[in-house]
Amino acid sequence: MLDLVTAPVLALIANHTGLPAADLARLLGSPAKGVAADLALPCFQPAKAKALPPPKLAAELAAAINAAGLAQAVAAGPFLNLTFPPAQVATALLPALAADPAAALRSRAGSGRNAAIDFSSPNIAKHLAFHHIRSTMIGNSLARIYAAAGWKVTRINFLGDWGTAFGRLISGWKREGLTLAQLEGAADRVTFLNELYVRSSQAAKGDPALEEDARRWSKALEDGDAEARHLWQIFKDASLAEFKRVYALLGVDFDSWKGEAHYEDKMAPVLAELEGKGLTSIDQGATVVDLAAHGLKQFKKPMLLKRADGGTLYATRDLAAADDRFREFAFDRALYVVDLGQSLHFNEWFAAAKLLNRPYADRLRHIGFGVLLVWNDEPGEGLEPGWAKGRTRAGKVMLLREVLEEGIDRARAIIAEKNPDLVGDEREAIARAVGVGAVVFNDLKNARTNDVKFKFEEALRFDGETGPYLQYAHARLCSIERKSAGVSGDPALLARDDEKVVLLALARLQGQLERAVEADEPSIVAQALLALAAAVSSWLTAGNRDPSAKVICDDPAVAAARLTLVRAARGALGEGLCLLGLTAPERM
RNA sequence: GCACUUGUAGCUCAGCUGGAUAGAGCGCUGCCCUCCGAAGGCAGAGGUCGAAGGUUCGAAUCCUUCCGAGUGCGCCA
Incomplete structure (x- = not known):
């Protein structure tokens, strides 16, 4: 633009x-x-x-x-x-921006292409921990950014809904004679399942019979036993209900919820094909693909397909799922938003897809990200305070919902102090937008491969380069719009340099959106919005000392022109926040 | 040992495909609200861009080596 x-x-x-x-x-x-x-x-x-x-x-x-x-x-x-000259810039840009404020963050670069984005992917019967925010919000943001650039996007939540844990859960459930009503009645159904799991494991510790019972249920589930399957579905439904509460807070949704279980019976063809092409070998009882032996010298160790006991491993499942998704979505690009610790795994099975001559092999991208570190100032005996993976002082995992709720509480308190006129449902909605926005923006504002260092006091401070800073600039613009009639003016009357700075920041957005797509990097959008908001804030504040610089100034024609720019900037900021997964309240 | 990620102001980070005096936020100093929203703005102090070589008219950016940090490297995902 x-x-x-x-x-x-x-x-x-x-x-x-x-x-x-x-x-x-x-x-x-x-x-x-x-x-x-x-x-x-x-x-x-x-x-x-x-x-x-x-x-x-x-x-x-x-x-x-x-x-x-x-x-x-x-x-x-x-x-x-x-x-x-500012007027020249305004004349060139403003008509397009005024016609559709979101146009600054739209592109047709990806039109006609399909993207399948795999993100979030929590495990059933476990909590959405704080660290899940990374995959969830990077993925969500990429989904929106791709869509803004013209791609057709499919959002996939590859649930971890399979594994031996279910045997233990079912065993414990049966032993304690639990009922669906008890599960449904729990304040948090995942906590209920977690505690059941812990009790069941502990009971089995000194009791081989219970251990055997868990194993039997695990096998029964694999074999499609009706009762095992029924309970599995109950656990899954309960977990999903809890997950969706958190996703609702974050404003995230998915098009596909097919989890690992869905692929249990779809791996055999892939395995057979690998074997048929002579790509597999047996190593210490396990079935592997020796990538190095097939010309891929960069892999020092073979990729595991099957355990010695015949069980399948996740590389096999990912290959089967990729085939399935390619059939269903015909993706031109498939993104896997998973932490960097798994890059070896992705490199391995991407290479295997290539060995299999999959047409989509070059369209697979691992979107890796750094870990979430939380400042721990009371690490315990003999340990220095420092950054640690997301645990509370007591050593428990920090739950995503709890962090979001704390953000909302802090935002509510600040609103009550700074803007006491806001009350009731409106205040609550704004507290949500601001509190959640602060946490989310903190996660997206820097390059995704960096580790994120999280301190409550820092991330939930609402000044500086934060989500609330962007929301505040947006709210100020809304406030000015509210005070004036909706007229559009002549761009040629925009003569100030600070107006030109805003215009140029707007004009750069489209290119930045396209770069964000190519780099799979939401932070490019985040940084662009910070630059835009800084330009806006500087411009609007100039009116404090100089009344003639105000948007609503003495000259109605100039005011109308400035108002057109206000609307364009407000639209772009609102749209940009949306692309990052934040909401933009009209007042705060 | 190998692989991936990373090392830029006291702290947290930007810096587009190499381009002119390296930027921002926080913290620190000093200003600006009878207010189009101070959750804001203006100004100042603060940096041998981990180190050394190399490529180039030009390197924080590309290449090599070294050093530091984090993570991963077979039957979990």
Whole structure:
């Protein structure tokens, strides 16, 4: 969208140098600090193409651009600095932005393509722990970002709904004679199942008969025994109900909930194919694919397909699931939003998919992310305070719901203090948006491969580069809109530099959205929004000292023009927050 | 040992495909509300970009080596 501003200048330079305008656009960058200009073009490469000294070319171009009146151009040595009058920028951009504020964050780059995004993927009968926020919100954000860029997106929650734990749960359930009503009546059904699991394990510790009972139920479940299957479904339903409470808080949903269990009977064909193609071998009783022996020397160890006892492993399940998803969704890209600790696993089975000549083998992407570390200032005897994986002081896992609720509580308190007029349901809704938004934004604002360092006091502070900062800027814009009639004005009346800064921040969003897709990186959007909000805040605050700088100023025509920009910025901020999975309240 | 990730201001991090004096938030100093929302803005102090080589007109960014941190490396997922 920036090209709406730069196109005439780039065309001139392209004409002058014989280089494609698209290549020149990529060279265009921001000027050095202290250089008063909007954009800068380093002339080294174009000069090489024309066999001219860079400063000479810069000077020639500056003269030509100034003569044509396309911008104010200054050659600074080998750099060409461009400054556009605010009105020119506004005239180029504002009509498109005013027509559809979300357009700044829309692209057709991915239209006609399908993306299957696998994220969140919790285990049944276990809590959604705080660390699940990473896969859940990175995945959710990527789903929205891809969709904004024109992709058709399928959101997949690959539930961990299989394994030996169910045998123990069923065994304990039967032994204690529990009922569905008791489970349904529990304050938290997952906690109920967790505690059942713990009791069942402990009881079995000194009792081989109970151990055997759990094993029998595990086998019965695998064999499709009706009662085992029924109880399994009950546990799964109960867990899903709890998960959905948290997903609702986060505003996350899925198109497919097919879990591991769904693939139990779909692995045999993949295994048979691997064997048929002579790719498998037996190593210490286990069935493996020796990737190194098939030319993939980077793999030092073979990939395990089946345990010595015949049980399947998750590489096999992932291959089967990929086949299934490719049939169902015909994906052009499949994302697996899973922590970086599993990159070896993904590299292995992606390689196996290639050995199998799967047409989709090159479309698989592991979207890895760093771990969530929580500051622990009371680590216990003889240990230093420091960053640790998400556990409370007592050593229990931090539950995602509890962290979100604490965020909401803190937000509610701040609203009560700063904006006592907000009460009741509205305050509650805003507390939710702000409290949850703070936690979520904290997780998305930096590159996903970084570890996230979480301190309650830091993440839930509402000033600085935070979700609430963005929401606040949005609320301020809404507030101004509310105070005025909905008229649109003449962009040419936008003459202030701080207005131009806002416009240029808006114009850059589309390119940043596309970069976010290619890098699978929500933080690119997050950083872009921080830049936009900073520009907006600076602009709006200028009106505090200088009444003529106010949006609603004495000149109604100017006010109308500024209001058009307010609406565009508000729309873009709201849309951007949505792409990150935050909501944008109109007041806070 | 091998692999992946990572090392930029006191702390937490940006820095687009290499481009001109490395930016922001927090913290610290000092300002700005009879207010279009101070959950904001303005200004200041604070950095041999882990180290050393190399490629280049130009390197925080690319390559090599080394050092530090985290994680993973067979029957869990």
